[in-house]
Amino acid sequence: MxxxxxxxxxxxxxxxxxxxxxxxxxxxxxxxxxxxxxxxxxxxxxxxxxxxxxxxxxxxxxxxxxxxxxxxxxxxxxxxxxxxxxxxxxxxxxxxxxxxxxxxxxxxxxxxxxxxxxxxxxxNEKTVVTAFELHAGHLRQITITRPEDLQGVHPIWVDLIAPTKKIRGWIGRRFEVDLPDPGSLTDLEASARFYVDEEGHIHLHSDFLLDTREESRNVPVALILQNDILFTIRTEELPVFRLQRARARTRPGYVTDGKDVLLDLYAADVEYSANALEDVYAELERVGRQVLRSHVTDQEATEILAAISEAEDINGRTRRNVLDTRRALSFLLRGRFLSDAQLADGREILRDIESLDGHTAFLFNKINFLMDATDSAININQNKDIKRLTILSVIFMPINVLAGMGGMSEFTMVTEGIPWPIAYSALLVGMVGIGSCMYFGLKYFEKRRLKSNRAANRRTA
CATH class of the missing domain: 1.20.1050 (Glutathione S-transferase Yfyf (Class Pi); Chain A, domain 2)
Structure with a gap:
């Protein structure tokens, strides 16, 4: 073959x-x-x-x-x-x-x-398409499942969660906009994440924080502004978007166009990041009380290190998230895409981000301090273990010598004429006696050393 x-x-x-x-x-x-x-x-x-x-x-x-x-x-x-x-x-x-x-x-x-x-x-589990249009000052939510649902709808916000290629196609044709695949939003260069295309559509690729009990991560979201309509494309539901929908539905006049929705999404993201930092503060306070106790076991130290690592991860992701939001807002402000009122809102969000920078820096310092304190507690426990092993080796050294002598032929010659049960019983008693003397002797000298140290400290005080 x-x-x-x-x-x-x-x-x-x-x-x-x-x-x-x-x-x-x-x-x-x-x-x-x-x-x-x-x-x-x-x-x-x-x-x-x-x-x-x-x-x-x-x-x-x-x-x-x-x-x-x-x-x-x-x-x-x-x-x-x-x-x-x-x-x-x-x-x-x-x-x-x-x-x-x-x-x-x-x-x-x-x-x-x-x-x-x-x-x-x-x-149905993953893909959700929702349009929002203004109705009597409120945002009215319309679930979109097929192209016919968009007839007669004039949205200011179209939200797409895990849209398929087919869905992106007919929505793009309806509004004459090119919608990207949410699974490929991984560009790091600012020029690829924030730009205006040939048709004048504003494209922003931003990360939004997802912080749950199980995990903490940044989820990329594509945001497109086209003729005062905001399109948001992402792979999963996010708390920031749920909050924005609830506010816009219940507060009349909260938003008037897609740019207002965009700015409020960024403001809600900064607020959500601040809440995540508050949770980190609370967790580090609990860990700090545990670290600064008089004694920390190795098992507790392991749990503390895991908690500190998780807090550091959340703090780092939050810092990256607000940095990304700052870049997006700076792009909008420099491009003169916003009205005067929206410019004021954007600057207010930037001030909130600047206040969060100080908190993230402080948390990094606190995390480093707690990490060093935990490492010190582990080193103290290791030194205690080494000390115990050293004491045991000193105590058993003469015993080992006597045991070695008992196993030699010379011991039999020395105890010749003495019955072996009596000879070996005497040897065992001698080994126990010498070991006890070594133990209590070391304990006595240790106490004397501690007393002399205390007396020296009192004199210097």
């Missing part, structure tokens, strides 16, 4: 196996459909509950067999089967594999992907 045939043989074998499994899946789907076709007219004529239950049981049996077969296939093979099936058959198979289907979705083509998740629970 040639080298090329050897290389292609595994791929051909894989495809052959996938085709066999595809035929099996099609056979099961065909049988299931055949049962439905046979039972449906009987149900219309007889309206029998027993017949309906029997049909449902047969359907469940085919579903179980299909589910079991699909579970044993690798994701690549399942993706191949999904792409090869007809649309209605594809949806039946998708219902059986959609739990934990991320590896399969990563392989599927965009068209098949859109078709599968467009109306499924998978999309």
């Amino acid at each position: 040639s080298e090329e045939n050897k290389r292609l043989a595994p791929e051909a074998l894989e495809k052959g196996l996938a085709d066999v499994h595809l035929d099996e899946v099609r056979s099961l789907l065909s049988l299931q459909k055949r049962v439905e076709e046979l039972v449906e007219p009987l149900l219309r004529d007889q309206d029998s509950l027993a017949l309906d239950e029997a049909s449902a049981e047969i359907q469940q049996q085919y579903r179980r067999e299909l589910r079991q077969k699909l579970r044993l296939m690798p994701p690549k093979e399942v993706a191949y089967i999904l792409e090869a099936l007809e649309a209605n058959e594809r949806l039946v198979v998708w219902e059986e594999v959609k739990e934990g289907a991320d590896p399969i979705l990563a392989i599927l083509s965009d068209d098949i992907l859109e078709e599968l998740i467009d109306d499924s629970h998978y999309r």
Whole structure:
């Protein structure tokens, strides 16, 4: 067999196996459909509950067999089967594999992907599109699921959470704006994150803080201003956006256009960052009381170090978050995109950020102090352990010498004529006596040293 045939043989074998499994899946789907076709007219004529239950049981049996077969296939093979099936058959198979289907979705083509998740629970869990328009001074929230929902809507804010390529496409065509993929917002250069495109649309890529009990991280968000309409695109829900929606819905006149919404999002982000710093203050205060006690065990020191590391991580992320917000606001102020009232709001937010800088710097210093104090407590515990081992080695040194003598032939010669139980009992008593003398002697000299140190301290005082 040639080298090329050897290389292609595994791929051909894989495809052959996938085709066999595809035929099996099609056979099961065909049988299931055949049962439905046979039972449906009987149900219309007889309206029998027993017949309906029997049909449902047969359907469940085919579903179980299909589910079991699909579970044993690798994701690549399942993706191949999904792409090869007809649309209605594809949806039946998708219902059986959609739990934990991320590896399969990563392989599927965009068209098949859109078709599968467009109306499924998978999309509903992650993808949310919401438009907000002004109504009597309040923001009215409108959930968008299809292009027809945008007819007659004049929003000032369109919020997209994990939008698919298809959704970004029809929203972009409706408003004549290019919406980026939220999963690729990783640019670090300011020129790539804050710019005005050829159509005059303002693009900002900012990080917003997500601080929960489980984790703390920065989530990138794309913000686009186009004709006083703000578009926000991100991968997940964020507390700052929930807060902004609640305020805008309940306070009349709170916002009037997309720029107001943008500035209020940044203001809410700074406020959220300040709350995160307050939590860090509270955590470090608790840790500080624990560190500055008279004694800290190694287990407690481990927990303290973990808490300090977590506080340092949150503080660092918060500092980066407000720095990113400052860069975005500076870009808006320099570009003269805002009205006089909005300029005043932007400068007020920048002053709030400057006040947070002092807090983050103070927290870094406090974290370093607590880290050093915890390291010192660990070193003290280690010194105590070394001291105990040293004392034990001094105590047992003469005992080891006597034990070594007891094991020599000379000891037998010295104790010749003395019964060995008496000789070795005397040796053991001598070892215990010498060890006790060494222990109490060391303890006595240690007390004398401490007393002399106290007396010297009193004299110097």
